[in-house]
Amino acid sequence: MINQADTLFVLLSAAFVMLMTPWLAFFYGGMVRRKNILSVLMQCFVALCLLSLQWILFGYSLSFAPGNGFWGGLQWFGLNGVGAQPYAGYSATIPHQAFMVFQMMFAVITPALIIGAFAERMKFAAFLVFTLLWATFVYDPLCHWVWGEGGWLRNLGVLDFAGGIVVHTSAGIAALVSTIIIGKRKNLKHTPSPHNLPFVVLGTALLWFGWYGFNAGSALAVNGVAVNAFVVTNTAAAAAGLSWALLEWIRNGKPTVFGIVTGSIAGLATVTPASGYVSPISAMIIGISASVICFIAVAVIKPRFGYDDSLDAFGVHGVGGILGTILTGVLASKLINPAGADGLLYGNPKQLLIQLLAVAVAVTYTFVATFIIYKLVDIFFRMRVNEKDELVGLDLTQHRERAYTILE
16 A cells, blocks of 8 residues: 655655765866766766666666566666566565565766776776666666565575665775776876865765765655664664765874765765665664775875776775675664664674675675676777877767867
């Protein structure tokens, strides 16, 4: 039976998550050099358009239609049979289309996160093809494994409340693969500073706001689990942002605006899989852990290995998603969500093993599939712009536009 309050809640949450992709564009856009900001905005916005259509045509069916353990069927192609009545396999209190459109926004933002790895050096046409193929052959099957009816990881009992595996781990690993293959940006003697920090802060604040829909909305109902997810989302973000600033203060002598907002995003990404299963105190632990581990990934590991993850998509989302998925297996409690499972600290070590297996599977599959997709697209489109276009900037060379008409 349809519950009007639940339906309104899920639709509003879907709207919040939809806006996260443009807000991500501002977050990423402020971090790149001024000659490339429009290219990032365009990539994020076209992902919203392209993947919305892919989801309607076949993405939703491949991800959520009853099929086998590895791949959804095509019986919901073009939303055939997806209407105003609930589908009990996912939610008995909201229309099936409401669930579909909520999940659509996850499918949109996940490939958009990868943009942070290859920003400032990928051809627009190649980006379009890569994004469509990656969504179809990486996101959709992984989504079915973890969340889809009959998915083998779902049947195994993996806990991923709002996308630690499906969204952040997959996007982060794809980002790592992409940045290694595409190579470093040209003529960089040092990592460039964000050209517009106010845009980065604005993007962060609005992403934080949207994350309430991302995590709390995943309860799919107005209930205590949704409220708890809202609270722990805020808690982890706050703990991670403050911890990152303190780490910078200790290591570099000064805390920075860029550091505190990066830490907050790391906390949000890390708490995502756990948000429906852990207490506020556990969320503090997750947030602090996220800041420490992601800080090491960004400030120590990346410089040591020398890969050019332009906007730290792997260091924040990939590392955060993996860490959060593992910590869910430690800190989850059925006292928070009876439909979940207890973690290691509550007497269930098996759950940690399931989480570790899911991480290993997601990392391996995403790495291999992304590598193959990248190489195939590169054969036909050449993924990287030429050196001259890169030096001029993608705004002019890919879109014949510039963001700023007056030079300071």
